Amino acid sequence: MQNHTPHVESWGRTVIVPQRVIPLFWQPKKLPELDEQETLLPYGEGRSYGDSCLNEGGVLLQTRGMNRFIYFDESQGILRCEAGVRLDEILEVTIPRGWFIPVSPGTQFVTLGGAIANDIHGKNHHVAGTFGRYVRAMEVLRSDGKRWLCSPQENSDLFGATIGGLGLTGLVLWAEIQMKRVSGPWIDQETVRFSHVDDFFKISEDSEKDYEYSVSWIDTLAQGKHLGRGHFMRGNHSPQKLDYSSKPKKITIPCNAPNWLLNTFTVRSFNFLYYHRQLATQKRNTVHYRPFFYPLDAVLAWNKLYGKRGFFQYQLVVPFKNDREPIKEILRLVAKSGMASFLAVLKTFGNIPSPGWMSFPREGVTLALDFPNQGSKTRKLFEELDRIVRTSQGALYPAKDATMLAEDFQKFYPRWQEFQKWVDPKFSSSFWRRVAEGQGSNG
Amino acid sequence: MAKTLILGATSAIAIETAKILSDRGDALFLVARSPEKLESVRCDLEVRGGKIAGTLSSDLNDFSTHPGLMKKALEALQGLDLVLIAHGTLGDQKACEQDFVLAEKEIRTNFLSCVSLLTLISNKMEQEKSGTIAVISSVAGDRGRQSNYIYGSAKGALNLFLQGLRNRMYSSGVMVLTIKPGFVDTPMTAALKKNFLFAKPDQIGRGIVKAIDRKKDVVYLPCFWWGIMAIIKAIPEKIFKRLKL
């Protein structure tokens, strides 16, 4: 069962490391034998950006082959499936029967195991909390050969450690999740243009009660009285049934684009056009769930648009402060740096707690930024941003991270030592060695 | 809405084919060796909305079970429109060279078991004057190569057998499809180094269903393998025997 795939990457493609890949096709009875120095890490679809899904010099257990549905109770919306099943596969099966995934990230090409291990959040965090809240039970295979059935009631420590547990507590074989009732695949969406980040906060507050989903795109190059201008998108599942449309056509980026493709100029032009694409400040329509939740999925392998050098994502959360100064300071720094972020997403997190000990979302406002890898220039900006996140008691998201400092991680995730006791002795990741064991920085 | 029997139903390629067939309403009877894998495939197809008429776990190398197996399948399906034979093993060529017992087992799995099954199936379909037989062979059966000629010769024999059967069945209106995949990323090839020639099993599944619908005789999947094999077959033996293939 040994495989030497040329290389397996994470989504940002800034961290390229040698590792041994072992594909799983069926739920294994026990974990594979390792060489003495080797450690294991599960790998789903590699939609994490940095090094949290990579294991330099070790083994990656590719879970995609474990992709079978086990059980679906259509009347209660309870779905059990193997951890390598992807969210798009789940949606295809459940939407025609009136059920939606309870929490949706910005791409549907993530596995159930990956969704659990990063305790992902979606546009409904303010009302629904994280994905982990909907996990009713799961089975975890650890290197002691034991299969642990865990739920909020049973083996609840391992349950809490595994949700947001970064793949380190064992291999999730299957999980059972509570789905959410919907009438069909349609979303009633409304887009509101705002010209300053202060307006974002106003609209956000107004939207929280009446809209299940909300997220904003912002123009990070705008400064001064346009600081943090953007589009606020909010929506609800539509009661309309309409026709269930078939699969859309997809475009694939076949190879690396030249490194210069996404530069300040092209991003500035894009941002300008995108901001002004909607002349009215407010627009309503009914859209399919795919463009609403997963606009980027229409272009497969879009990460290659950043060229060979790859790119970073930087996602932070800072607590609400009356003056919203930290987030403004961050926006000012980014705008001043002139470094273009093509995709910048702003959203408020609610205060619903997650069962996961190491979960990233916490009450406040979160900002996700994409930057082409420009080496030390990009890292310098991150250092400045880190400082603000640190002093304002915020946190960074491991799923997106390639540069977080060990001391920061340990502050951002105060339960990390308690968590460490549940880390399987045979499991590790490049990320974990970097932030918990202080072994150098990657990328 | 065909009544479909799948032998080797836990093969990665068979699973992907079964998903498409059950999606469009076929009733499936699934036969596979491992009861656990078989059960997980059955659950998967059922959650996806498929109709499973029955399952049976059986080592297909035990030919004596074939008549009973066919009887159960026919009863459960109440007829038979389509059969897909998918089971197979890619044995260890080097070990087979040293030990005939291993070589014989490869030939049994990849060729003789199919002959036994197809004897029962073809007679039934000939009687009914209808039906489609689809069998997964391999491009490896197109020419003997030192790296896998035990497997290759079993698949090659299977190709000839199917060719003859097609010829015989023609007058009864029974279709016989020989499926020749190239490299596919499945458990069978888990130990091989992957390159751009490897296809995904769902792609092969789609190709199989398309070939069945178009009533093809022989299909290479993906189709570019037709070209590759045409070249490989065209190399004169004098040269071919010197190649490290």
Ligand SMILES: Cc1cc2nc3c(=O)[nH]c(=O)nc-3n(C[C@H](O)[C@H](O)[C@H](O)COP(=O)(O)OP(=O)(O)OC[C@H]3O[C@@H](n4cnc5c(N)ncnc54)[C@H](O)[C@@H]3O)c2cc1C
């Ligand atoms: C375009 C885009 C948009 C995104 N939007 C969001 C968003 O809105 N919200 C959000 O929260 N995230 C978002 N993400 C991040 C993404 O949801 C997470 O990184 C997710 O974990 C990726 O899942 P994956 O299956 O690709 O797992 P991988 O990236 O391969 O692995 C992620 C982690 O899961 C672990 N893992 C995988 N399978 C198992 C298993 N069976 N058992 C135990 N551990 C396992 C791995 O070890 C690793 O630690 C986005 C990513 C992209 C590319």
Ligand SMILES: NC(=O)c1ccc[n+]([C@@H]2O[C@H](COP(=O)([O-])OP(=O)(O)OC[C@H]3O[C@@H](n4cnc5c(N)ncnc54)[C@H](OP(=O)(O)O)[C@@H]3O)[C@@H](O)[C@H]2O)c1
């Ligand atoms: N993968 C390729 O590159 C490739 C290329 C060309 C042709 N093919 C052919 O495609 C077919 C399907 O293979 P695959 O690629 O899908 O691989 P696979 O997933 O490994 O499937 C092989 C299947 O055959 C079953 N099997 C083996 N011996 C059996 C026996 N004695 N009785 C019952 N079942 C038996 C296996 O059952 P267990 O799970 O119980 O072992 C397994 O389900 C095979 O005929 C293969 O020769 C494959």
